[in-house]
Amino acid sequence: MRDKSSKKHTPRSRRKLAALTGAGLAPLMVLGLTATPASAHGWVTNPASRQAQCATGVVQCGQIKWEPQSVEGPKGLKDCAGGNSRFADLRDDNKGWRVTDVGSSATFNWRLTAKHATTTWQYFIGNTKLAEFNDHGAIPGEFVSHNVGFKGFTGKQKVLAVWNIADTANAFYACVDVNIRG
Template identity: 60%
Template sequence: MKLSRKAVAGIAGAVLAPIVVLVGPAGLASAHGYVNSPASRQAQCASGAVKNCGDIQYEPQSVEGPKGLKSCNGGVSRFAQLNDDSKGWKVTNIGKSAKFTWVFTARHRTTNYQYFIGNTKVGDFSGNNQAPVGDVTHTVNLNNYSGRQKVLAVWNIADTSNAFYACIDVNVG
C-alpha cells in the first residue's frame, strides 16, 4: 500500500504534535523550584498535610514573582493562602542551624539563594551564575533566634528578573 504525500505528512504531524506540546513552551514554563525540606508551605499543600490550599497544591514549584519581595506567595494572588499565618501550617523543630533543601522541576542560572526572618537576612549563598545540577541544600545559622519563626527562602534567578519564594515554619531551639 502506497501512501500519498499528504497522508504521510498527516501521519507525521499526528505523531509529532504531542512531542512538540510536551517539550515546547510548556517545557520552558516549568523551570521552577521550591523548598521541600523542612517542608515549606507549598510542599505541605502538595503533600496534603495542609488542606484547602487552592491551586498551589498542584504546582508547588510555581511561586515566582519579581525579585525583592518579602511575601510567601511571591506576589501571585492565586497563591494568597501561603501568606495566611493562621492556616495551620506544620512547624518543624530544628536546632540553632537548619538545612534547607531546594528541589527543582527544571533549572535556571542562579544569582543567589537568600533566607530571611522578618526583614533580617539570615543567609545568603551564591549560585555562581550556574544552573543547579541537582537538589541544593544550605545550612543557615539561626543562633540569634528561638521559638516559632517563619523563614522566607528566596531563589534569585540570574537569567530573568524574577525569583522563586517559599516560606517554612520552624521552631528554633
C-alpha cells in the same frame, strides 16, 4: 507541446501563491512566537515549606496544591506567595502550618523541577537576612541544600527562602515554619 515549468506567473497567481504560503506558515509562526522554554521552578521540600505541605495534603490549600514549584514573582519581595494572588493561602499565618523543630541551624533542601542559572539563594526571618549563597550564574542540579544558622532567633519563626534567577527579573519563594530551639 509547451513545457509547464516555463509558464510565466501572472501577478494574480503570485499574489495567490503568497497568500496561500502565508496562511500555511502563520500558525507555525504564532506557535514559534508564543512557545517559551521551561522556566525555572522549585520549592523547599525539607523542612517542609508551606507549598510542600499543601502538595502533600498536610494542610488544605487552593491551587498551590498542584503547583508547589510555581511560587514565582519579581525579585526583592518578602512574600510567601511571591506576589501571586492565586497562591494567597501561603500568606495565611493562621492556616495550621506544621512547624518543624530545629536547632541553632537547619539544612534547607530545595527540589528544582526545571533548572535556571542562579545568582543567589537567600534566607530571611522578617527583614533580617540569615544567609546568602552566591552561585555566580551557575545552573544547579535537581536538588540543592544550604545550611542556615539562626543566630539571635529562638521560638516559632517563619523563614522566607528565596531563589534568585540570573537571567530573569524573577525569583522563587518558599516559606518554612520552624521552631528554633537553639
